[in-house]
Amino acid sequence: MEYKDYYNILGVAKGATPAEIKKAYRRLARKYHPDFNRDNPNAERRFKEINEAYQVLGDADKRQKYDHLGANWQDFQRFGGSRGGTGDNDFFRHFAGAGRADFGSGRQTGFSDFFRMFFGGADPFGDTMAADAPEGRRGGRAAADLNAEIRIPLRDAAQGRTMRITLQSESPCPQCGGRGATGRNVCPACQGAGSTYQPEEVEVKIPAGVHDEFKIRLRGKGRTGAGQRERGDLYLTVRVEDDAFFRLQGRDIHCEVPVTFCEAALGAQIEVPTLGGKVRMRIPLETQNGRTFRLKGKGLPALGRHPAGDQIIHVRVVVPTNLSPREKELLHQLAATRTENPREGL
Secondary structure, eight states, X not given: OXXXXXXXXXXXXXXXXXHHHHHHHHHHHHHHOGGGOTTOTTHHHHHHHHHHHHHHHTSHHHHHHHHHHGGGHHHHTTSSOOTTSXXXXXXXXXXXXXXXXXXXXXXXXXXXXXXXXXXXXXXXXXXXXXXXXXXXXXXXXXXXXXXXXXXXXXXXXXXXXXXXXXXXXXXXXXXXXXXXXXXXXXXXXXXXXXXXXXXXXXXXXXXXXXXXXXXXXXXXXXXXXXTOOOBOOEEEEEEEEOOSSOEEETTEEEEEEEEEHHHHHHOEEEEEEETTEEXXXXXXXXXXXXXXXXXXXXXXXXXXXXXXXXXXXXXXXXXXXXXXXXXHHHHHHHHHHOOOOTTTTO
């Protein structure tokens, strides 16, 4: 059985703090989430591996158990004794659990055989959209709210949209009633977890004007209590992704607009893109590189108590290239008539 280096999987040192472990987990979970890596066949495997590592290192009791015996796991993998030559039957009974009939059965789950042998149970997440779900206690867990993130393009945040996501919805195991066992044996249907998971398509309405970290509540889409029908809620935290031209800061949208040397020097009427289409804007005489202009109400639209944002235009003056001899001559004449020195006093 392959030893799993959970610290290496999350990319943290063995002495990492709980906050460092959580930060590394969230970063990697976002990076390898299957919904955003549909063209990467290895993303789902990597995502499950990251979840598995966090389930151990994010739990103080499991982490202590892993730190104590994890590095020596390979000594026990053949069940033939430890380095000292003594049998490991006590080790097997303690960690595998009496009556755990699924060990070595080859049943495929989201978590590795190493995790199942070491800690027992099945994938406590099931739902990849509920990566921050708190761990419950088998057989007596109450319904709970879950938290997850959803990433949307900036244009969808401004204009709104309806999207469908697939959750792995948890419900009490129908065979054991959520107890995790049938009689004195581990429930063969849920492998002792007390829960089963089924795909569930959910419609999410993104209102126009949502900003970064805006929360959307999906009632009754959270975790089910063991032996109950009641479900908590699912809270989706919106992460707005900038596109190639626009970037979001608060409720304002920023962009950089190039203008020619002549337009900046002499002033001009130019067209600039906005999320609602192109608009005309006046560039004043003698506009300097880096100057900003504000288009009122052209940022994120108003939403609830949040007012509409503005669009901030950053001017970038483009110096002409491939000058003709005549153009160079005219510029030399212009330079000869100008006496200012912008570097004076430096």
